[in-house]
Amino acid sequence: MKAIALFLLVALVLAPDNPTRGASAAEPVEAFLEALRGRRFYDEAFDYLEQLRASAHLGAPFQERLLYEQAVTLLASASDTSDPRVRETRLARAAELFEKFYASHPQHLLAASAKNQLAGILVERGRNELREALDTTKDSAAARAREWFEQARGQFAAAEKDLDAQLGTMPKLLAPGEIELKDQKRQLAGDLAQARLLRTSIDYELAKTYEPASAKAKQHFTDAARNYAALYETYRTRAVGLLARLWEGRCYQELAQYTEALGCYQELMDLADADETRTIKTMATRHALECWTNDGVKKYQAAIERGERWEKEAGSGATDADALAIRYLTALACQEQSQSLPDKDPNRKKLVGVARQHVGAVARQPGEYQRPAKTLLVALSGKNAPDGNAPPGKFADAYEQAQQALSRVQGAAAALSAARADTGKAALEKLTKQKDESAAQAMKLLRLALSLSDPKTPLEDLNSARYYLCYVCWDTGNYYEAAVLGEFLARRYPDSLPGRQGARIALAAYVRLYGASDAPDRSFELAKIQQIAEMTFQRWPDQEEAEEAALTLVNFAAAAGQVDKAVGYLARISADSPRRGQAELRAGQALWSSYLRALRLPDEDRPPPEKSQALKQQAQEILTQGIERVGKSGPLDATLASAAFSLAQICVESGDTAKAIFWLEQPKFGPLTLVKAGHPAAAREGFAVETYKMALRAYVSVSPQQLEKAEEAMNALEKLVGGTGDAKAAENLTAIYISLGRQLQDHLKELRKSGNTNELDSVSKAFEVFLDRVVKRDAGGSYASLNWAGETYYSLGAGFDEGGSSASPRAKSYLQKATTAYRRMLEMAQKDPKYKDQPDALVGMRLRLADCLMRGGDFDEAIKTVADVLKDRQMLISAQVQAAEIYQAKGATDPKGYELAILGGQPKRDGTNLIWGWGKISKMTMNNPKFEQTFHQARLNIAAARYQYALAQKDKARRTKVLEAAVGDLWQTYKLLPKLGGPDTTTQYDRTLKKIQKALGKPETGLAEFKQRDAAAAASK
């Protein structure tokens, strides 16, 4: 900020004449503009200039200058913000406008000045780099800064050359009447001087990018001093010459050549006192005092004399930074001088009094010297430092102490991050404690400061205190407080740095609160997240905060399965943003999950195939883009690994198994590579199993098959899941094969439904080949390979099952193979002693066998197999359900099956049925939350079985009666439980009822019929 102000000062001081004064306009344009800028109303000044652009009354000279004035306004506003990013944006925009102005008016009197300003902006950008650099990025920032400075040097040199050439074309002597030409010549000469001075300053800037005592720094300071000296010689009697002399002195001062420096300053301090020289005399005095009070010089008397002389001549009422520095340094010199005198010397006390007089005013003014001035005051009073435990009584004191506490927090945090690798536990604990205690202290002091604020408290300090409190609250896990403060700053002061940072913290705080909440309803936190994110989009659409907010919302929308929203938020993140990749991974995953969910819906609820395909394609595209981005430079984490897995899955489902293998085996982040390497990114529970399953499918299905790799994957899977070899491990492995089989089954069904018979054949044959190989390998078959074969044949059979009354020959063939595998497994298990004590482990196998038999159309054998289970475990609900399903399936060939499905069968000696049927299942599961779904399954199947039974009746009256009974079944359920178990089961009830209504020749109103009945009953009451 200060640097820009200096640059502007140089520009204004050195401009020989301000051409704005010559402009004529119907309204006092310049005066108003200057007033606005003078009060730092830069936005208003800019808007005013915009309005002028459309004004018909504005004179042509000013119209020409509009762009220049806008650029100057932006440049000034850049110096007025503490937000580095906003400053950079404004500088960039100012540069753009200066360039535009220069391009459209290259002959304008201000054209050369615009060029100088452009180069000055480059200098400023270099300074920004250094100002914002952290310790860790210091070197790279310095390198970037040097690039900016060198560019600026080039531009100043070019401007100098142009100006020199232009001046060369003008007559050496001008007649008294040639006022305009004279003005032009003065303007050009002034611009030239300015360009030369600023070009010379580049070496000073470059020196500052190196370590202070380094050879390079010294070299640049020396070069700068030499060039300033030359400039001084050229412009000795002009303002530019005096400024050059001052900066020459500063270079010597930096080089610790104090005698030379003081020589320069002395010359300037001795200039005749006048309005024009006052500023430079003050600046020279300040720097001279810095030299005299330096430990290597210690010329305190000289400092005191010069300081007091300045106070008398120019000090009255001055409170700028140079004035405060002079007073502080004079006081310091007095104190040092007093201490050099004997204890009883009367001058000692006198000097202390003078020092106190000087430093008192500095201690009251905020600024660079306020804190040292306060310390000096305490030292001068001869008292001990104030009691650190006494609570501060004023905002400024509390705020200052809070800042000190914050510095301690930062120090401890830096030490912690540097120490983690090789520091002992005790030391770490000590640092953590130190950080926590300082943070608690800072928080307490900041809260105190806020409670001590009043309407006179400077807003900037107040908001900084609020922001620091916001940050400390966030850092210490006080998220509610952080959110309140951050949101307040963002809404009330959106143009400030605390405002924008506040929004960031508020958003992050609500995300943390959302994550920390284990309440079932987190709509409050979610709503706040959305509110803050939306506000961020509106207020800072082009800033990285908006992208961060969009990424947050992508994550939330993805987690909630809100695909459209996720894709919409993704669009808010620019393609070259570092966040884009992560967002694509999340959005792509959401799309893919949505596709998979849709796949599992009943046929009537599924979106049309073209929509599903579009979803899949979009998921694939977005995931591919995201992986390409993140895979190159992003973190290798679980998100990337999961995304690569999803992409492989999409490829398998799309028949592009070669590509799936490419993603699975990708050397850097391929899921299979990570699983094999035991990488933490693949440590998520179940990830390895799913990866091997996917690999197995891919290796089996790819053409040509990679059967060895498939076996390798299968072995790895068995090792992973069934490593312990006990019955529980076998059960787990079975579950894995079932799920793998289900994936295969879904895939085959999808292929069948989409009419992709070639792929259907290809996939099923590929598996057949592999299964044969597996079974043959084990010569007679191991339990694991039989299990795998049984499940996969079963899945292949189910995949070819077209849902008719009997399975297709191909399906039957696979189911027969599955049946054989299960029977052999059962035989093996019955002989295996490890199953002796765990008969339950065999139940699952038997039920699976029964399922195979049923699907193959062997209902009686299926019933017999289930009945064998029920003889020992009659209360096993899953077995009862399966038995009722077998009866119901049998109904397609023998309508009696429907009756048995409802009423049960296989009477026992006591007259009750071994197999309950849907009727008893519904009674046994009613009012038991654990079996709520089973209850509704039973109630729905009672009606469905009756419906199918009715359809099989030739007698119309009988059919109607049975259908009405079916309606009655549903009505009963509705009366009993009007919510019908939730939206999903309600849809099923509605659908079933519509089918019955249709069969009855009634309008297909579904559950609306029951609602009407209810309403009519209520009305009749």
Add this chain to the structure above:
Amino acid sequence: MKKPYPLLGLALALATGALPALAADRVRLIGGKQSSGQLAGMSPTMVTLEVGASKREFPVNEIESVQFDAEPNQLSQARIAVRTGRFDDAVEMLGKIDAGEVKRPEIAKDVEFYKALAAARLALAGSGSIAETGKKMLAFERANGDSFHYFEACETLGDLLAALERFSDAEGYYGKLAEAPWPDYKLRARVLVGRSLVSQKKFDEAAAKFDEVLTMDASGKEVDAQKAAASLGKASALGGTGKTDEAVKLVDDVIAKADPENEELYARAYNILGNCYNAAGKNKEALLAFLHVDLLYPRFAEQHAEALANLAILWTKVDQSERAAQARQMLKEKYPNSVWAAR
């Protein structure tokens, strides 16, 4: 040639009557303008200054402060402290004034008033006895019926009585405020009566009282401020009757339109918002509302005490018992005698 200038200056000064040394009492108006002269009289509605040969009258509702010639420096500082809500500082500064050195009776009365006012505001926030400070303010009000502080004294007495739940007496004093000739004072009196009714849970009556303010045909910055206060009052009445959605909307509207510098209004608004959410069982929303007061407006002691009392309960509801204890602790430490600390 050097001498004539001072003589000329003196002649000019005499001609215009502008002799600064004789004009040291100063009236500062709301908005910053000030006039100097000699105090020539005062009443509850007017302060009169003699400026040269003429007299200038200043309506009390336009006055920000009156500074007296030769008043102790501590009185000037205490006045500023009171205006900025630093009542502790005011009490401390007023305590340093040596009564024996105060020669002018107007200054002595001013000191007496500010002592009573600062103590009353502290007591209302929970630092000090309401009854004791009430006695001081009552003494001032009874003995100074002609003071330009009269209406402010009546209002403060009303507030103290309301805090003691002597609502009828409080409303009596607010009624005196309503006798002032200015619309904003009349409106303020109604707002205060409305608040007293809310405290008595007479929500319908309170809402009607606030509506009187809201429908009054008057305008101006001060009137607008009273209307905003009435909107907040109405919101608290609506909240009391369970119409929380309507109440929240009303408060949100006030917050959206309030003058950013009127921080006391924000403090009050967020407390009422918190109360409305509390009534609606929305704990997290209520928590955020009260946190606004705790974090952003803690210098308004009465409001802060109320916010802390609510936070102590709400933190528990969001399973943060340690924070609840901290809030309770702060309430007891900062506002030990507050009605909120006693709840």
